[in-house]
Amino acid sequence: MTMADNDASQGGADDIGGEHPGPFADEAGEVSVLLNRASKGELPPGELFEALYSRLRALAGSHMRAERDGHSLGPTVLVHEAWMRLGSQDNADWKGAAHFFGAAGEAMRRTLVDHARRRGTKKRGGGLTRLPLDGLELVRIDDGDAVLAVDEALVKLQDFDERLARVVRLRFWAGLDEAEVADLLDLSPRTVRRDWKLARAWLSRELERD
Numbered sequence: 001m002t003m004a005d006n007d008a009s010q011g012g013a014d015d016i017g018g019e020h021p022g023p024f025a026d027e028a029g030e031v032s033v034l035l036n037r038a039s040k041g042e043l044p045p046g047e048l049f050e051a052l053y054s055r056l057r058a059l060a061g062s063h064m065r066a067e068r069d070g071h072s073l074g075p076t077v078l079v080h081e082a083w084m085r086l087g088s089q090d091n092a093d094w095k096g097a098a099h100f101f102g103a104a105g106e107a108m109r110r111t112l113v114d115h116a117r118r119r120g121t122k123k124r125g126g127g128l129t130r131l132p133l134d135g136l137e138l139v140r141i142d143d144g145d146a147v148l149a150v151d152e153a154l155v156k157l158q159d160f161d162e163r164l165a166r167v168v169r170l171r172f173w174a175g176l177d178e179a180e181v182a183d184l185l186d187l188s189p190r191t192v193r194r195d196w197k198l199a200r201a202w203l204s205r206e207l208e209r210d
Contacts, residue, residue, distance in 0.1 A: 031097035049083055056104060059175050063108060073115045082107035098180035105174025116147045153206045164199040171196055
């Protein structure tokens with residue numbers, strides 16, 4: 001039994017905290033309609049990109065807040081590179097807005113990690129910044145180091161508990177709320193909330209240990 005399974009199986013009052021709606025919760029229906037039209041060939045990829053651009057840029061901007069001014073990979077570039085990754089997925093069949101933004105968040109994560117590695121970023125002392133995880137601040141070194149540190153910690157978390165890692169990717173990188181993550185992973189919102197709390201605590205300890 002994993003850490004998440006063990007915790008989710010326990011009874012008692014749910015005192016972890018309230019729901020935090022995702023940034024696209026109010027627009028999910030509209031996005032799903034656009035994706036459905038695109039899947040039927042009624043909406044060209046270029047028009048789909050234009051329709052979703054503001055939402056994708058908002059997501060990209062949320063991941064660039066911890067980066068220093070003048071970073072060579074800005075939100076606009078991040079959106080375009082992530083879109084190219086999404087476009088390379090053959091026969092992608094988006095099952096709604098949450099599924100799409102989950103994939104978009106993962107594409108942005110991969111883009112940021114690859115960019116940091118190309119820059120030859122190394123872990124080093126000094127230049128500390130705070131990388132927020134929904135209210136929990138994880139102290140790491142800035143710029144690409146923070147991206148690589150979180151990615152390395154996520155790999156370790158996945159080895160420890162795969163479900164917790166998936167929840168983090170969807171909550172942190174894709175910006176999905178509890179209900180959206182629960183729907184994608186076929187879990188209850190309460191279980192997602194507990195997994196999110198466990199994962200944040202685990203990542204905080206892991207990052208502060210390095």
